[in-house]
Amino acid sequence: MPRDNKTPLIQRIATQAHRTFSGSDPAACGGEEEDFSQKHCELEALMTALRAADLKLAPRSGAAGSNPDAANPPVTYMHICETDAFSMGVFTLSSGASIPLHDHPSMHGMLKVLYGKVSIRCFDKLDQGASATEPPVFAPPLASRQRGSLRRARLRSVGEYSEGSGPCLLTPLRDNLHQIDALDGPAAFLDILAPPYDSDDGRDCHYYRVLSRHGDQEKETETWLLEIPQPEDFWCGGESYPGPTVSVQKRNIK
Template sequence: MPRDSMTSLIEKIARKASVTFKNCGSSANGENNVFLENQGELSNLLNEIRAADLKITPRKIKSSSKSQSHSPPVTYMHICETKAFSLGVFLLKTGASIPLHDHPGMNGMLKVLYGKVSIRCFDKLDNPPDAESEIQFNPPLIPDEKEALRRSILSSIGEYTEESGPCILTPLKDNLHQIDAVDGPAAFLDILAPPYDPDDGRDCHYYKVLQTVSENADKKSGQQEQEEIWLLKISQPDDFWCGGEPYPGPEVSV
């Protein structure tokens, strides 16, 4: 008991993540009651975490400069990683964005530590046979791009601060999302389970939202969130890259 009372909050989070996601494959569909109970307890721990617990000081808004323009818009602090999950902190500069991307077969939990982020989440849908041949895109697609089309729905748009609960994604729900810093720099704690592993089919893919002719015509309807949206898988955008920086917080061992 005395030892546990000395355990840092971030280590408690890591230990709970290890328990929650140790059998991630069998519980990823969200129908396992034990998984859901553990996930709820992990979410409660994430609600408590603050930047100060990780010895992270909120970044100040800096004026643009040549040195700033050549530094990465996003950096990552690695905390720990196991076969079951990875844990780290993403730090976004003012105006920075993590482009629309996916997490194949992965669960995730995101908790803002400081600042504010806007998160747009998409769900993939099955492509019906030759569906893209019935859609007119603006601009028109080239033949090779049709293989990279993904049908989806915009499932949610929300803003999150340190007072917000975590944003949760599953292999099927909110799995694709874009994260934008709002009104200044921001940082969030990130759990992915299992971690990215290209050799095991879990590579990160980037997407852009395509505009269709019918979508352009119906923009005034105000019902875009409920409509099917076509995404195009693309290479990592040229204006996005992620650097690394040391994690200054309590040591974590799992």
């Protein structure tokens, strides 16, 4: 990749995200798949180099947010840009805050920590045929409507990420569900999702609770997930993005 020291890194990331996620089907086979993989690797390398200072983001400190309220949400989102192909923005988490377990239907994702430390627990949904028609014996009593929302899933990975870590990746099939917990204080990460959430196109965000067989999720690799409404103690406020302006093509290249 040619060196480009004048263009802000976040702009180069947006341009590379556009190249990676527009104009071709990431699930395609053969040459297209190879091309996608190459572009994806280049995007990953740019993301790895990103730091909070590149976005004029001042790391926060302290325990602010331990009593979240309307003026002090546990999680905030700074919108940077969105096209047909991808969305990009920064999530900040107050000390002790979590983004509950949720999915990204038919989407790719890259998450790069900018400051602080987070724990990310990722699950794969197992095939539809494994969905429960009967609740597992260890599940609490469920209304029949809830039984249809049970999904078999596999714990894929658990990791801790800080500013020196590479990005955490998700694909439509692998590590697609995740829970993100701030560790040891506030944290922030850049989030790229491709394509963006769009409830009109089958890409709505769903939240889940792990139904643990033994009360010890750490030791269970296969488990059941119950789809739940957005947890009441989680909400996301908006914040303005302080970094360099990013310009992107709004339409996909066909």
